[in-house]
Amino acid sequence: MQQIFVCTVLKGEQLLNENNALAVAFKKTKHQVVGHGFRNIQVLKEALMNSDGQQESDIYGKGKIIEDFQKKMAEYLGKEEAVFFPSGTMAQQITLRIWCDKKGLTKVAYHPLCHIEIHEEDGLKELHHIESVLLADKSRLIQFEDVVNMGEDIACLLLELPQREIGGQLPDFETLESISAYCHEKGIKLHLDGARLFEILPYYKKSAAEICKLFDSVYVSFYKGIGGLAGAILAGDKDFTEESKVWKRRYGGDLISLYPYMISADYYFNKRINKMKQYHEEALELAGLFNQCHAISTKPLEPVSNMFHVHFDGPKEKLESTLIAIYKETGIGLTGYLREISEDACFYEVSIGDQYGNIPKEGLRKVFQMLDESMRELKE
Amino acid sequence: MQQIFVCTVLKGEQLLNENNALAVAFKKTKHQVVGHGFRNIQVLKEALMNSDGQQESDIYGKGKIIEDFQKKMAEYLGKEEAVFFPSGTMAQQITLRIWCDKKGLTKVAYHPLCHIEIHEEDGLKELHHIESVLLADKSRLIQFEDVVNMGEDIACLLLELPQREIGGQLPDFETLESISAYCHEKGIKLHLDGARLFEILPYYKKSAAEICKLFDSVYVSFYKGIGGLAGAILAGDKDFTEESKVWKRRYGGDLISLYPYMISADYYFNKRINKMKQYHEEALELAGLFNQCHAISTKPLEPVSNMFHVHFDGPKEKLESTLIAIYKETGIGLTGYLREISEDACFYEVSIGDQYGNIPKEGLRKVFQMLDESMRELKE
Numbered sequence: 191m192q193q194i195f196v197c198t199v200l201k202g203e204q205l206l207n208e209n210n211a212l213a214v215a216f217k218k219t220k221h222q223v224v225g226h227g228f229r230n231i232q233v234l235k236e237a238l239m240n241s242d243g244q245q246e247s248d249i250y251g252k253g254k255i256i257e258d259f260q261k262k263m264a265e266y267l268g269k270e271e272a273v274f275f276p277s278g279t280m281a282q283q284i285t286l287r288i289w290c291d292k293k294g295l296t297k298v299a300y301h302p303l304c305h306i307e308i309h310e311e312d313g314l315k316e317l318h319h320i321e322s323v324l325l326a327d328k329s330r331l332i333q334f335e336d337v338v339n340m341g342e343d344i345a346c347l348l349l350e351l352p353q354r355e356i357g358g359q360l361p362d363f364e365t366l367e368s369i370s371a372y373c374h375e376k377g378i379k380l381h382l383d384g385a386r387l388f389e390i391l392p393y394y395k396k397s398a399a400e401i402c403k404l405f406d407s408v409y410v411s412f413y414k415g416i417g418g419l420a421g422a423i424l425a426g427d428k429d430f431t432e433e434s435k436v437w438k439r440r441y442g443g444d445l446i447s448l449y450p451y452m453i454s455a456d457y458y459f460n461k462r463i464n465k466m467k468q469y470h471e472e473a474l475e476l477a478g479l480f481n482q483c484h485a486i487s488t489k490p491l492e493p494v495s496n497m498f499h500v501h502f503d504g505p506k507e508k509l510e511s512t513l514i515a516i517y518k519e520t521g522i523g524l525t526g527y528l529r530e531i532s533e534d535a536c537f538y539e540v541s542i543g544d545q546y547g548n549i550p551k552e553g554l555r556k557v558f559q560m561l562d563e564s565m566r567e568l569k570e
Numbered sequence: 571m572q573q574i575f576v577c578t579v580l581k582g583e584q585l586l587n588e589n590n591a592l593a594v595a596f597k598k599t600k601h602q603v604v605g606h607g608f609r610n611i612q613v614l615k616e617a618l619m620n621s622d623g624q625q626e627s628d629i630y631g632k633g634k635i636i637e638d639f640q641k642k643m644a645e646y647l648g649k650e651e652a653v654f655f656p657s658g659t660m661a662q663q664i665t666l667r668i669w670c671d672k673k674g675l676t677k678v679a680y681h682p683l684c685h686i687e688i689h690e691e692d693g694l695k696e697l698h699h700i701e702s703v704l705l706a707d708k709s710r711l712i713q714f715e716d717v718v719n720m721g722e723d724i725a726c727l728l729l730e731l732p733q734r735e736i737g738g739q740l741p742d743f744e745t746l747e748s749i750s751a752y753c754h755e756k757g758i759k760l761h762l763d764g765a766r767l768f769e770i771l772p773y774y775k776k777s778a779a780e781i782c783k784l785f786d787s788v789y790v791s792f793y794k795g796i797g798g799l800a801g802a803i804l805a806g807d808k809d810f811t812e813e814s815k816v817w818k819r820r821y822g823g824d825l826i827s828l829y830p831y832m833i834s835a836d837y838y839f840n841k842r843i844n845k846m847k848q849y850h851e852e853a854l855e856l857a858g859l860f861n862q863c864h865a866i867s868t869k870p871l872e873p874v875s876n877m878f879h880v881h882f883d884g885p886k887e888k889l890e891s892t893l894i895a896i897y898k899e900t901g902i903g904l905t906g907y908l909r910e911i912s913e914d915a916c917f918y919e920v921s922i923g924d925q926y927g928n929i930p931k932e933g934l935r936k937v938f939q940m941l942d943e944s945m946r947e948l949k950e
Contacts, residue, residue: 232623234830243612247799276656280822313820317697413826419627420825440693441821442660445800446793450614450830 212526215514219523221553223476226417226462226543234419237454247447251435259452260423267408268399269425273434274452276443278385279310281409281424282348284437287318288430289346289379289407299323299340300348301332303355304383331361334368342376350383351401352390357489357499357539363394370404382408389415389495392467406430412455415469415496416462417543421451462544469496469542476540479554483562485569489537496542502528504568506536512564519560522553592906595894599903601933603856606797606842606923614799614830617837627827631815639832640803647788648779649805653814654832656823658765659690661789661804662728664817667698668810669726669759669787679703679720680728681712683735684763711741714748722756730763731781732770737869737879737919743774750784762788769795769875772847786810792835795849795876796842797923801831842924849876849922856920859934863942865949869917876922882908884948886916892944899940902933 216222227233248256256274264272275281283306286298298314300307302324306314314320323344325336331353340347349369352358361369373380382405387398394401402408407426412418424434438444473493480486485503502509506528517523525538596602607613628636636654644652655661663686666678678694680687682704686694694700703724705716711733720727729749732738741749753760762785767778774781782788787806792798804814818824853873860868865883882889886908897903905918 229627229629229827230623231618231621231625231627231829231833233627235618235623238611238615238618241611243610243615245611247609247611247613249609275822277822277825279819279824283822310822311816311819313822316820419827419830436691439659439691440696442655442657442663442690442693442823443821444659445657447609447799449611450799453611 210510210527211514212510212528215517216523216526219517220521221549222523222545223549223554224525224540224542225545227545233417234450234454237418237457241453248449248452250446251438251444251448255449256452259456262456263410263423264425266398267402267410267423267425268397269402269408269427271428271431272423272425273431273438274448274455275409275422275424275438276445276448276451277420278305278383278409278411278422279313280438280441280443281422281434282306282381282383283310283314283317284434284441285381285407285409285424285430286314286320286346286348287437288433289381290318290320293345293377293379295343295345297321297323297344298346298348299325299337299344300383301326301350301353302328303353304348304350305354305385306348306383308355329356331356331359332369333361334365334372337369337372342378344378346379346381346406347373348381348383349405350385352386352495352497354386354497358386358493358495358497359490360390360393360494363396366401366404379406381405384408385411386414386495386497388463388466389469389497392470393494412451412459414541415466415543416455416458418454418458419451421448421455423455465544466496468547470494472496472546473498473540473542476542476546479558483558484565486561486565488540498540499537500525500540501531501535501537502565503535504565505534506530508568509536512561512568516557516560516564520553520556522549522557524557590890590907591894592890592908595897596903596906599897600901601929602903602925603929603934604905604920604922605925607925613797614834617798617834621833628829628832630826631818631824631828635829636832639836642836643790643803644805646778647782647790647803647805648777649782649788649807651808651811652803652805653811653818654828654835655789655802655804655818656825656828656831657800658685658763658789658791658802659693660818660821660823661802661814662686662761662763663690663694663697664814664821665761665787665789665804665810666694666700666726666728667817668813669761670698670700673725673757673759675723675725677701677703677724678726678728679705679717679724680763681706681730681733682708683733684728684730685734685765686728686763688735709736711736711739712749713741714745714752717749717752722758724758726759726761726786727753728761728763729785730765732766732875732877734766734877738766738873738875738877739870740770740773740874743776746781746784759786761785764788765791766794766875766877768843768846769849769877772850773874792831792839794921795846795923796835796838798834798838799831801828801835803835845924846876848927850874852876852926853878853920853922856922856926859938863938864945866941866945868920878920879917880905880920881911881915881917882945883915884945885914886910888948889916892941892948896937896940896944900933900936902929902937904937 260272326332352360387410412421473496477488489499528536640652706712732740792801853876857868869879908916
């Protein structure tokens with residue numbers, strides 16, 4: 191089982207404009223089932239459309255445009271202060287360094303498939319010499335017992351909600367509360383990798399602030415469910431955020447102007463923050479359609495956010511041909527890539543966005559009819 | 571002398587929209603002598619005006635939009651490859667780390683007032699534990715002798731051209747050639763902090779490639795003379811640039827989309843790269859006007875780029891009142907800030923851009939007449 195997850199790590203394939211046949215066919219479809227639309231310059235142009243050209247740029251982290259947005263997000267997350275960062279990678283490494291320095295320890299704990307462990311070229315270790323304790327195994331969520339057993343010489347525990355690389359799974363809220371209480375008692379800082387925090391609020395039926403209250407520090411992203419350009423917010427107590435600004439300067443993240451990201455973050459936050467329930471319901475519907483197909487299953491079976499993984503019990507090359515045929519026939523695209531798990535299995539990641547609602551229902555029915563038939567033929 | 575330069579370090583005051591009376595008066599003037607115009611959102615809107623909304627975003631450092639620009643800049647700088655970075659801070663720390671790793675040393679050398687030493691919250695030391703050897707003293711340029719005397723256990727020597735914090739001074743080209751030959755002979759890597767490289771080409775009467783040829787690695791910026799939003803290019807051999815991309819990911823600088831910076835960098839590069847000679851000539855003219863005034867001098871006396879510092883032999887508060895009166899009378903603004911050097915001396919930094927050419931000559935004459943008279947009264 192563990193072996194499987196090692197090789198199912200996504201590396202941005204779903205976004206790269208590869209020149210393979212599946213990517214090309216996907217781009218030619220009239221409707222795409224996933225996402226908000228192609229990532230093109232129009233995304234920025236739309237965000238800027240109604241902005242006042244005379245509005246002043248932020249300057250090295252200062253100015254109304256950045257301070258207003260930081261204040262808005264601090265309030266939304268229920269934290270004292272918030273700082274805008276170019277990226278979550280930068281924000282989270284800095285977070286762990288600050289908590290390590292504060293505790294005089296150089297050890298943190300997190301899931302073996304969290305972003306910081308697998309997508310950042312070991313930045314945490316190379317830049318900070320911080321050691322990581324990997325909790326749980328690659329196939330499942332961190333549970334309370336993992337936390338109790340991790341030892342007490344840990345400066346910070348990072349939890350990623352939802353755990354993306356296993357399809358976007360979530361612990362129940364009571365588990366979160368137990369972990370938070372335990373960490374608090376033991377003096378271990380608890381950090382939330384909330385790259386997809388907005389997307390899980392409908393499932394927990396909680397406000398962002400109610401969830402963030404369990405954590406000492408929180409990072410959220412603006413280019414996943416929100417669909418902005420890039421950028422992140424790091425929130426916590428003022429002591430913590432002020433120190434994070436010093437590190438932001440050290441990292442070269444304190445750019446003279448971050449406003450293209452801020453304006454788009456704010457614009458798409460306003461546009462989409464109230465659509466997360468709809469995306470979740472659509473993810474449930476779509477996952478149901480996949481799970482009715484022969485030799486296809488979703489992970490998790492019932493999505494807890496707008497995302498899930500689709501696992502095909504068949505070889506990648508065969509599935510690519512199948513999908514291309516379906517796209518050509520229906521004009522509807524499911525994905526632009528497949529990732530091989532083994533010779534006879536592959537998967538891809540779904541993130542529901544604005545586009546799902548525009549898919550003609552009749553067309554979607556046809557897609558799944560063809561997909562089911564093809565999988566039956568394939569497995570005969 | 572050294573004391574003076576310690577306190578004349580600029581910290582972005584020239585850009586901050588401080589609510590002091592001088593900044594307010596400056597912003598109200600019809601014409602500003604320095605810069606390309608206020609840093610507002612229109613700068614981005616103008617750059618995007620003619621861009622195709624359907625053009626695809628770069629994705630984590632890949633895609634036509636970023637690769638085309640990197641290729642263009644590599645060719646312009648005469649280097650094998652170039653990598654776009656969010657900031658020079660990030661690009662240069664990474665450069666020094668790579669050269670240190672390559673040499674198995676942890677020591678680099680540079681000027682005591684270079685950016686990496688005074689504006690980056692000791693990022694190089696905190697993140698990489700790299701030691702710095704400071705060459706020359708704070709009041710003057712690094713000379714060949716300083717390099718010869720720095721020792722040989724240095725992985726990399728960083729030269730900043732022009733040396734901004736002393737008004738933007740330059741060594742002669744022969745000195746550069748000698749330093750380059752010496753470093754090459756000793757196996758010491760030579761890095762160019764070319765934040766203002768474009769601006770010094772008219773003085774040296776050289777192409778960028780002719781200057782860069784003397785260096786193993788080069789960083790250039792797009793929001794100084796070029797007037798873009800932010801962003802930097804790091805150029806060198808492919809081995810070096812490929813390694814810099816790994817570090818860019820570690821730093822959290824490998825953003826999913828950097829195109830707002832790239833598009834504006836490219837747009838304003840095309841718009842202004844051929845105006846550097848004009849800016850330099852205008853800087854010479856303006857410095858001449860200052861140097862004709864009583865108790866005012868520029869550093870350097872004859873600018874070698876579009877920049878120089880203006881030193882006033884008088885107390886900051888008095889000078890502020892004087893400048894405000896001049897702005898109100900003439901509608902022409904010289905600066906939005908002054909920085910105190912001592913109780914009886916202050917200065918500010920000039921960067922000539924598009925705005926200088928629009929100043930009515932008669933108005934400018936009046937400004938300097940009033941300034942000269944005020945300084946004479948002040949010093950009586």
